[in-house]
Amino acid sequence: MIEGRFAPRFTAGPLTLPTLGGHLVLRRPTEADLDAVVAIHGNPATNVHNPAGPMKDDEQGRALLEGWLVDWRERGIGYWAVDAVLPEEWEGARTLGFSGVRHLPAGPTQVLNLYYRYAPAAWGRGWASAVARRALDAARAYDPETPVIARMQPGNLPSRRVAEKAGLQPVGFDLAGRPVLADRPLPRSVVKGLPLV
Numbered sequence: 001m002i003e004g005r006f007a008p009r010f011t012a013g014p015l016t017l018p019t020l021g022g023h024l025v026l027r028r029p030t031e032a033d034l035d036a037v038v039a040i041h042g043n044p045a046t047n048v049h050n051p052a053g054p055m056k057d058d059e060q061g062r063a064l065l066e067g068w069l070v071d072w073r074e075r076g077i078g079y080w081a082v083d084a085v086l087p088e089e090w091e092g093a094r095t096l097g098f099s100g101v102r103h104l105p106a107g108p109t110q111v112l113n114l115y116y117r118y119a120p121a122a123w124g125r126g127w128a129s130a131v132a133r134r135a136l137d138a139a140r141a142y143d144p145e146t147p148v149i150a151r152m153q154p155g156n157l158p159s160r161r162v163a164e165k166a167g168l169q170p171v172g173f174d175l176a177g178r179p180v181l182a183d184r185p186l187p188r189s190v191v192k193g194l195p196l197v
Contacts, residue, residue: 024127026080026134028072029065029098033081036095037061045120049156071102077142078102079115082131084122096122099131101139101148107193111182112139114150116162123158132166136183148183151194 029037038061040046047054055061071078079100097118104113114135116128139148150163151174160179168181172191180191 023085024096024131025083025085026100026131027083029068029079029081031065031069033095034058034061034065036081037065037098040095040097040117040119043120046117049153049159051153068098068102075103077112077138080131080135082118082122082127096127099128100135101142103146104149105193105195106149106190109190109193110146111186111190111194112143112146112148114139114148114163114166114168116159128162129165132162136166136168139183147186147190149186149194150181151178153178 038055038058041055041061041064044054055064068079077100079098079102081095082097082099084094084096097116099116099118101112101114104111114132116132118128122128136148139146148168149171150159150166150168152159152163154177160181163181168183171180171182171186172188174180174194174196175192176196180186180194
């Protein structure tokens, strides 16, 4: 991959949300996002389908965020911080969630993992699907040869709907029994080669 090729094209402009008269800004996360990472990932409501449960402390948040920062530095692609710049009733800009794609080993190859996690206040507005579609566009521009996948717990229907609205289709189940959706057919070795975490 050409380092940084992705960042200028896909982080410069906002994703417009005309229904609210505001817009979302998709940007590279920074160390200053730690509080938002912990608040969103530590919220029990955002972890109903997460077997590990909510994030427990700043240390876990820092480790997660550092992995995302390394992705951007070393690969020029990663998860975005999703900021809302909305009408006055939302009190200006705030981080609603994190979404995007990042590299993930999958047996003999690499895939780009589509990810989305938002604060409950952002649910049900179509934002996760809109940003997921933008992430797939970014992934195709970054490296059209690398498959994009999403995994979720079997009962996590909202997550599955977001992946399907982004254009992913079921391709099988990983070794943990989670549905895997992808932007193209994948060999069984790739689906079964996904890490268990």
